[in-house]
Amino acid sequence: MEWETVIGLEVHVQLATKTKIFSAASTAFGAEANTQACAIDLGLPGTLPVVNEEAINMAIKLGFGINAEINKINVFERKNYFYPDLPKGYQTTQLAKPIVGAGHMDIALEDGTVHTVRIHHAHLEEDAGKSLHEDFHGMTGIDLNRAGTPLIEVVTEPDMRSAKQAVAFARKLHAIVTTLGICDGEMSQGSMRFDVNVSVRPKGQTTLGTRTETKNLNSFRFMERAINKEVQRQIEQIEDGFEIVQETRLYNGDTDEARSMRTKEEANDYRYFPCPDLLPVIIEESRLEKLRAEMPEMPEVRKARFINELGLSDYDAEILSAEAATANYFETVVQSGGDAKLAANWVMGELAKTLNQNDLTIKNCPVSAQVLGGLIARIKDNTLSGKIAKQVFEALWQGEGATADEVIEKKGLKQVTDTGAIEAIVDEVLAANPAQVEQYLAADEAKRGKMVGFFVGQIMKASKGKANPGMVNQLLKQKLG
Amino acid sequence: MVIDPTTIASIAHLARLSLSDDEVQLASGKISAIMGLIDEMQSVDTNGVEPLAHPLDAVQRLRSDEITEINQREELQANAPAVEKGLFLVPRVIE
Known part of the structure; x- marks a missing residue:
């Protein structure tokens, strides 16, 4: 049976602000653990988050870059779950009213055609900290420097049909965010991370197959490999008579191995609700105009x-x-x-x-x-x-x-363009290689082209590469008739 | 609307609250009563009323992107139960 692959992407783009989305701590990469995590990032009681204006501006520019509507009233919500690198017990994010609405991006395919990928929306949110699972006497180490770093998550419609298309989309988005200057684009530092939703269906079928989500891919190459591997796995499962289980998967680029992380039944109920600490963000037309004028x-x-x-x-x-x-x-x-x-x-x-x-x-x-x-x-x-x-x-x-x-x-590397000087070298080389000259003169026109390379090589060598090759060729032609 | 004890137990688990069976029963009754109140409120005609994301009639103020929070790791880790090499230590997390 012929299968069709369907891919949708969720891309986390780390915004290049100097400070966090809700606190004035630095976002610089590579600092000593927990030296850039303040009371707000740590979720200490009594702290109040305040939205970083630059994060809003950058999100709007992204919206312009992907031909999207900007929601002039947007709301931050709490996504509740427990994990040690999320000290507040919730991630502040956007759900019902994200800052960037529906948009689209055109990607150029290998055959020269243009393919449009619809963007469902893009929302602002904060990043979590990092868990270090090396052995700390059977404990896990937590670094909260990254906690609160602004991210914009771009969510596409399931509009891509191959790993190559998904990579083309990812590269284009990378080009857009680096051109806009809203992301440093350093993939190895996690500045852009991809979650890929993959399903397969018999060619011609219009309903979607059951999808899996592979999370946190941080290179184009890993993304392409992870998708192809998952497509292969799904097709084999179905052809062997199994059903695809909706699940979250992990892919390890270093070992090229993928495994299931959690199935949908175990999936969290995040109990979203509007964050009472943050008021709705209202975007004035004047801000949009100013940012539109700044678009590169x-x-x-x-x-x-x-x-x-x-x-x-x-x-x-x-x-x-x-x-x-x-x-x-x-x-x-x-x-x-x-x-x-x-x-x-x-x-x-x-x-x-x-x-x-x-x-x-x-x-x-x-x-x-x-x-x-x-x-x-x-x-x-x-x-x-x-x-x-x-x-x-x-x-x-x-x-x-x-x-x-x-x-x-x-x-003293100046090229010799003096005809007299080059001519002297040409003569010298021809005189030193009478046998090759004879062979050349006896050869067919068709073979001469190749043979002339020998003389050019000798002349360039004699001139220590400084003779102008164009002039050498011309002189050789004259002299060899 | 009745919030049954099973739902209460699962919500308690998500919120990492440890409730005894008696407490689950008690919460089920109380929360179901609150849901009754909410059902009554939902019968109010709100056609043409803009949904409200926040009870305050105010807009979010924005902060300029300047670093003012400097390193206070020592103070902030002073009451952490376990710290090593600048990291907070927590019971082992298995991915």
Whole structure:
């Protein structure tokens, strides 16, 4: 039987505010345990939460970014359950009146078509603390630094039909929130976490199958693997005559193993009710107008501009516009280098490769966009060949000079474009290899192209890579007839 | 509307309240009486009345995003039963 996969996502996006959603304690990552947890975060009696204005603003911007309605009256509620990393005994969240209403996002599929994913709503809530299960004499350690960190949870309709589509949605959302500057996008630090709801049904059936929810996936790769694994499991279960049990599952990316966490029968009754400590949040039209004016260029628009104005391919434009940091870097390289195609090749090629090798991101890249632009300007004006440019880049990366020009000067790497000088080397190489010249002249036209590579290689070697390859080729053609 | 003892027992469990059988019976009677009052209130015609999320006729004030709460771990952990390496220790939690 042919099966169809149905996927819906719940995405927790950690907002990049300086302070918590209801307290003025810091949200900075990596602090010593419990040094950023104040009386409000600890849920001590007598404390009163006050909503962080920036969290509201960021949620509204997200709403604009996903083409959604903003609910001008929104209400915080208490979701009640007991867990040690939730000291209040409830999570403050939104249910009936979330800040962001229905919206939608378009994702580009591999076959070039556009697929629309409807967003059910997005609501503000607080994060919980962390439980450390290492052995503390048979006890569990609790760090509440993360408790109260603002999250916006984006809930989609079950509109995705494959793991690839779900990942495309996740990447697009990542691009949107980083472009808006409302999330740092650091997946490894848990800044974006995905819960995936997966079900399968015979192709053509309109009703939905029983779904399972796999929680807390924190990388695109794990998400894709977890979905494919769950789809496979469900199909096998059904084909073996079992029913799918509605349950919450956990997936371990390191071991690629999934297991059941709890079934629906054991599911909590959260007894939601409006939080009496917090009044309804009223959003004035003036706030919406101000925030609308602050909206940056969205990734989709930027991508189109990269294609139309800079002449990039669809593929290059997609990669370069996906993350705000990369897109900004790239644009600066284009401005100071003067060549979009070269800039694209370098940012996606040598730069990305070197960043990867050194486990760095573009945000902490040792070579600034202006400096890389300066290097590209020297490729463009023929001062450097592509090969030597890589040496210059390497030197810049190692801090052996502040600009490409400085490195070129210091190391004497200027490309030889003087015809006389190149001609002398060409003659030298041809004279030193009479046998190869004879073979070349005796060969068919079709084979000559390959053979000429030998001479080019020898000449580049003799010139220590500094001869302009275009001129070398031209001279060789003249001399070999 | 009657809230039976089984429901009372499960709500008590969710709220981590330890009630004896007698207390469950007592609570069942009292809460059922309150539900009667609520049933009566629900018979009031509220058509055209905006639902209220909060009894105060006021709006939430917003706070500017500035750090004013500094580290007070020592004071805040002073009355915790068990602390180690800056962590609160609680009975082992099994996922």
